[in-house]
Amino acid sequence: MSDAPVLNGTTKRQRYNSLVDALYQDVYRYAFWLCKNQPLAEDLVQETFLRAWRSFDSLQNDKAAKAWLFTILRRENARLYERYRPDLVDIENQSLPDVSENEPDNEVERQMLYNAINKLDRDYRDPLLLQVIGGFSGKEIAEILDLNNNTVMTRLFRARSKLKQEFIPDNNDLEEELNQDG
């Protein structure tokens, strides 16, 4: 049971607003990378924060808020979209969100990286996005994905290995190494 004082409406709302201000952009970025669709991502973020508000009294430690929100978002994405619209995303036809200030060469490279990330197996992409967007530690990612820490670290290793092989190839036998790892 919580020992925290019961917040009155104003204080609770203020605390919640501070949380939203601090985290909504990261939550949206993660939502976008999960579903690759701006309107869906917006809906997901709204649903996520709505659920967070309804359970807000349970949040005893604000430091845990980000992982909590990302977990809610993942769950809502699975509940609302993955189950019912599995074919929504066609990777080959996906375009990077428009960022007009980039030089054409940069834009090509960014699009290639975007495609490469989306072509990663989901098992590898999920922890990578949580680390890069959320800044989570391996332990936090393990809790969000309900995996053990070693599995998460292995998947992060493989995700970056595959990306590096594509963008910064070297002479190491990475693929062979990966295959040996099973």
Place this chain on the structure above:
Amino acid sequence: MDDLEFRRRIFADPYDTDQALLTSASGNPTHQKLLDDVRVLDGRLQELVQSTPIPDSLREKLESVLDTTTAEAIDSVQGAPRLRQFAIAASLVVAAGAAFSVFKPSGNPTAEELAFGQQALSHVYTEAALSFAGGAPLELQQVNTIIGELGARVHDTDAMRGLHISFAKPCAVTPPIHSAHLVMEDEQGQVSVILSNSSPVSREFTFGDNRFSTTVIPMGEGALILIGGKDQSLEAYRELFTNSDNVEWAI
């Protein structure tokens, strides 16, 4: 540190500050080059995800959705005493649970029933992320303070005293429906028991995903929802919470 270990560590976390890792990089040009390359790649990744455009109106929308929800919550709170009076007047107690089961329709749940169950499961996912496990067991009196709002009360029986109830709080599985959420701990993990005084459910059904198993049991106008790990047995909790020796519930 050997090459493979070094590679594994920096690919998993290019900004790992472990001293052994950094020493290995500074003492080995090949390692240092690899670390630099991986950090370059990571910089590109960071730049790419951080450049995801945030819709201008999103912050405003989050505010307006909350305003709407808060208004609904106020409405539901104002309506709650009337609901409770009606519920208590009905004076059905959970002892009638067996009778309910006789008349419940069979077959698959409707979309509405399934959606209700899904809402409960989503609620548990939300709460589970807060890691309420590991707390000291609550006294039954504390639990009664929480669930008394729903007209429910647990009795001081051996079976109930034997439970490790680590969490109890009012919740709103599907607002504005008022519910109480209890979390029990046993050797198999956690089980959530949600008592809801109102539900669209008229038949018992079970569903699950790759993490949780959920059983929804209609109880008069309300529902008892049991959610445990996907391989966890819920039968003991079903028997406990549908037995009027243990739980009294005006619905």
